[in-house]
Amino acid sequence: MKNLFTTHPASVGETYLEHLLVAAAFGARLFIAGIACCVHAVLPWLFVTTGSRAVMRLHDSMVRSRVRNEP
Template sequence: MRLFTEHPGSVGETYLEHLQVAWSFGFPLVRAGIGCIVHGLLPFLCSNTGSKTILAQHARLIAARGRNDTGPQFDWCI
């Protein structure tokens, strides 16, 4: 059970809250990635989808990090 609660607890969330937040970041990024693939094939489509999504998600991440700042954290998950 600790595997599912340790990290969410470290950022002040329950497992389900963390799941919701992670998905609220992940799904738009997946959509942006698909938009980038479409744009590569058809350059006249989705010309701003990736960059707009990344900028919006970055702003959300920085705002959230400020509320839950516990110092530098490094995660090498690739």
Template sequence: MANPFTRHPSEVGESYAQHLATAAGFGATMVVGGLCVMIHAVLPFLFEQTGSKTMCKLHKKMTSRTDKANWERHPII
């Protein structure tokens, strides 16, 4: 039986530690971006482009990490 901690990281060409760091980095970026968007909802003059820029940055980083065929079979996060 495959180790559940290493199966997915190995599918995307990473060690467990590499995947942990990458996924945690994506998550932290999403949390910060989400908080900025929530603040923007109440105070629309703040963080006017932060949500869009955060999403574009994450999308570019994620889709550049692997080839399209592998991406379709095994989403990175």
């Protein structure tokens, strides 16, 4: 059962707790960006670049983390 909680985090160079915090932070940022995108759908003059900027920042953060954790 322990492997279910530790295999993937270990594969990206994180402990279970570190992975939980990173994944939760990513999820929260995606959630907020998603709300901004939904508002933008109705009011297109608001949050014009919020969704795309959030995706680019999250991608950059993930790539930097991947490079930092490579052997």
